[in-house]
Amino acid sequence: MKKISILTLSALSLGLAGCGGDDGATNQPGALSLSGTAKEGETLTASVSDPDGIDQNTVVFTWFADGTPIADATDASYTLTVSEAGTRIRVAVTYVDLGNTREGFTTEETEVVEALPVNFEGVITVSGSTTVGQTLTADITDDNGLSGTVTYSWASDGAVIEGAVSNSLELVEAYEGTAITAMASYVDDSGFDESITSEPTEAIAPVPADNETGSLDDPITGELTVGATLTAPTPVDANGVSGEISYQWQSRNVGEDLSAAVNIDGATEATLVVTDADLGKVLSVNLSYTDDANYEENLSKSADDQIFTFYVQGEVSLTAALANAQEGDSIGIADVLNTSDTADDYEDMAELSIAQNNILIKRVAETNAVISGTTCIAFSSSVSGVVLDGLVFEELVIPVAGSCGEGRGSIDLNGSGNTIKNSSFLSDSGATRPNLGSSDESHYITVSGTDNIIERNLFTGKSVNEAEEGSAISMFLGVGDTPNSLGDHQRNIVQYNLFKDFLPTTIDGDGEFDTDSGSHAVQVGRSGSGDGAGRGEHVVQYNRFDRVLVDRGLIIVQGGGNSIHANTIVNSWGNVELRNGYGNTVSQNIIISSGEPYTATVGGVEGTNNKDGGIAFTPLGHAITDNFVANIITNSSDRAALHIDSDYIDSGNSSTQTLIDAGLDLNTVIARNTILNTTNAIQFEDDSSRDGAENCTNLDYTLDFDSNLIANQSADNNIFGTASGAGATAIKQDEYPAHGCALDNDSDYDNNHIYAQTVADLTPIMPKRDNTSLVDGVDGNILADNSEDGASLSEPTANKLVEGTGSDAGIGAALDDLIFIEENMVGPYSTWEAPAQSN
Incomplete structure (x- = not known):
């Protein structure tokens, strides 16, 4: 004291x-x-x-x-x-x-009376994980203060642990299953002697197994439709799951991620009965539990797709769903119930008619439903707001009769504001399909109506053989009352699609692939004579074409006012061809050929061909601007980077004659295009005569060439590693002047730069009707004979794109205006969108 x-x-x-x-x-x-x-x-x-x-x-x-x-x-x-x-x-x-x-x-009063100190007994507590391998720590609190020395000791089930004299204790296997206490003795700052003991811990647990995070490998089971019972999957956990599992079902909108899901009141069991409130929603379930190694787990699983109004599993239920669907309903196309020969499936179905507005028809995600064989899905001409989403088609056959009969597609898209997206068209039946009569046309999709959209689909396996003509997409145009007026079918859009591997499979006697000139990837306007004078304003944009090997027209346009914009065409055959019509636009497209023939063995016979192409046009008031065309090796008279085609200005082509007679401004603008390493860069075609008159004499072309860059490189310096364009002539006139052809006197040629072994095959270069040459007396042009490798070009991008630099700056297409579309940017379930400034 x-x-x-x-x-x-x-x-x-x-x-x-x-x-x-x-x-x-x-x-x-x-x-x-x-x-x-x-x-x-x-x-x-x-x-x-x-x-x-x-x-x-x-x-x-x-x-x-x-x-x-x-x-x-x-x-x-x-x-x-x-x-x-x-x-x-x-x-x-x-x-x-x-x-x-x-x-x-x-x-007198004393000083203030000093109180005796009060002893507040100290308290010792133990913290830390009570598991072998972990460390416990003793902590003391004493309101009298503690600044002196503390003596510690520890006990296991009451037995003092020898040598444990610090404030911490490492838990070894010897303590497993026992309770640990900590003890301490000291004199507090008020002078009181203290000797205190902690509460015993819980029994020391053994070293736990490593946490093997649980998973929900199986899907939520049950039909995704109102009234069905969904069952949560069983968790898979290497640590074991023998305890209680807690469930919470959730709901979110289509397109939202799991973070947006909200709890469904009262839905806390392993199963859930789907109600009307869940229609159109994506359901998910959260599971929480403590595994047998004492690890807490929280797992989530989403249903494969949304909740549908109808959940169909074959032709019978699909037909019934279409017949009973009301506006706003959804139809989920799921796997068939069985695979026997008599199964209700999606093969060789009777015609399916879509007549109800605003319905969704979608293949349920993670299912294997495939529509095949004879197929006709026909949209009513009055239907709108219908969406086909994620369907899969193969070995398609066009019915002989009905809505999808001769000349139509397996899907006949009609009406207004309908959409086909995320779907895969894998093959047609080729030569095995039945005879369709006078025409052997067979298309994946034909498009009528207005403002319909075909986007983010895969088109592959389309037959291109002789006598098996047809297109992946064939759009109607219709004819207005006057030339260049909107037709019945207009403003349909084809975008963000992947066209791939349209490969020939027949070989002629010369060892060349026998392709049909009536085969196309996209056909805009169905008839040169019927649609050519009308206006459609259809748009084909942001698509990728890869190894689409057609005979002549990869994208063919037979009508006016349409736009072919910002597509990427690689390793393919055929032109972007403006065959008929007035006032079309071809802009910011990238066309790069493989520069090599396609070679394959069919039936033991090796075939080979190269029918690559560029942009072909009958010069009727079009705009061909800001395109990049490269590595074209063919020397065909029908294919060139820019092929000016007189074939469709003949006396028998009624639509073209109608446009000429209408007095329209037929000036065709050809501006800021880059043509690199191309055998036929600019090619004028004289074609044949009809009724004793040369075709080209029906119209003197008015062409406005402005700021185009034509640059050939020698074989040693070719950025594509080919000989394309080496030693080639840039402008081929052939017999064009000899057939009485000449350009209109208003034609113009400004600021064009040409670097080639030979600039033109004839002199003068493109005569005008007034007997002057197109390029004479025009400022800003560079015509450089014997100047392969002469252009000033930027370093090639990864996709071999270049632009003019130095003295060639601003000539040709600018890289900022071009988008090289990779395969993963388009096709089913892609999400890439073109930047607004590229439009």
Whole structure:
């Protein structure tokens, strides 16, 4: 205990009036003193003295704490209690001395009475994971303070652990299954001796297995339709799942990710009965549990697709769904119930008619439903808002009769504002299909109506053999009442699709592939004579064409006002061909050939051909701008980077004659195109005569060439590693002037740069009707004979795109205006969208 010093206080004497003695002697005052220590538990003592003596029977003491009398404190001494702690003490005395004088005195107040310290017992707690391999730590709290030395010890099930004398304990296997306590002894800052023990821990657990995160490998089972019961998958967890599993079903909109899902009230079981409120939603389930290694797991699984109004599993249920669907309904095409020969499936179905607005027909995700064989899906001419999403077709056969009969497609898209997307057209039946009569046309899709969209689909396996003609997409145009007026079918859009591997499979006697000139990837306008004078305003944009090997027209346009924009065409055959029509636009397309023949063995016979192409056009007021055409190696008279075609200006072509007679501005603008390493760069075709007149004499072409870059490279420097364009002539006129052909006097040729071994095959270069040459007297042109490798070009991009630099800057297509579309950017379920500035 602490040592306390004694304090002696001098007394303050206070004389009291009293009676004098009988003898009249003078009174001598007494004195009062106070001694002791002002501390709780100590005793203070009052001492009184008087020279005249004291009558002890008259002495009375009174003790005060902060001026208040202390009850029953009337002795000469007083032991301080906790009640006086924090107060100041004084004492008073009265008595009668032996001279018979009554006297009284009061001492000064002491210092504040010091309280004794209170012992607050310390507490020791243990923290840390109670698992073998982990460390426990003891922590002490003591309100009296703890700044001195602490002695620790630990016990396992009450048995002291030898050598464990620090505030931490590493848990070894010997402690497994026991409870651990920590002990400590010390003197606190108030001087109290302490010896404390913690509460025992829970039993020490063994070393856990590594956490093998659980998974939900199986799908949610059950039909995705109202009224069906969905069942959550069983978790797979290497640590084991023997405890309780908690479930919560959730719902979100189509297109939202799982973070947007909201809980379905009361849906906390392993199964869920789908209600009307879930229609059109994507459902998911969350599972939470503690695995057998004591790890907490939280897993989520989404249903493969949305909840459909109808969940069909073959032709019978699909037909019924279409017959009963109401506006806003959805039809999920799922796997067939069985695969026997008599199964209800999607093969060789009867004609399916779509007559209800605003319905969704979608293949359920993760299913294998395939529509094949004889197929006709016909949209009513009045239907709108219908979406076909994610369907898969193969070995398609066009019915002989019905809505999809001769000349139509397996899908006859009609109406307004309908969409076909994310679907895969894998093959048609080729030569095995039945005879269709006078025409052997067979298409994947024919498009009528207005404002329909075909986007993000895969088209592959389309037959291109002789007598198996047809297109992946064939669009009607219709004829207006006057030339260049909108037809019945207009503003349909084909975009973000992947066209791939349209490969020939027949070989003629010369070892060349026998392709049909009536085969196309996309056909815009169905008839040169019927549609050519009309206007469609259809758009074909942001598609990729790869190894589409057609005979002549990869994209063929037979009508006016259409746009072929920003497509990427690689390793393919055939032209972007403006065969008929007025006022079409071909802009910002990339056409790069492989520069090599296609070679394959069919039936033991090796075939080979190269029918690559560029842009061909009958010059009727079109705009051909900002295109990049490269590595074209064919020297065909029908194919060139820019092929000016007189074939369709003959006296028998009624639509072309109608446009000529209408007095339209037929000036064709050919501006800012880059033509690189191409055997036929600019080619004029004279073609044949009809009714004794040369075709080209029916119309003097008005051509406006502006800022085009034509650059051939030598074989050693060719950026494509081929010999394309090496030693070639840039402008081929052939017999064009000899057939009486000439350009209109208003034709113009400004700021064009040509670098080639030979600029033109004839002099003068393209005569005008006034007997002048197109290029004579025009400023800004560079015509450089013997100048292969002469152009100033940027470094090639990864896709071999270049632009003019130095003296050629601003000539040809600018790289910023071009988009090289990779395969993964388009096709089913792609999400890439073209930047707005590219339109």
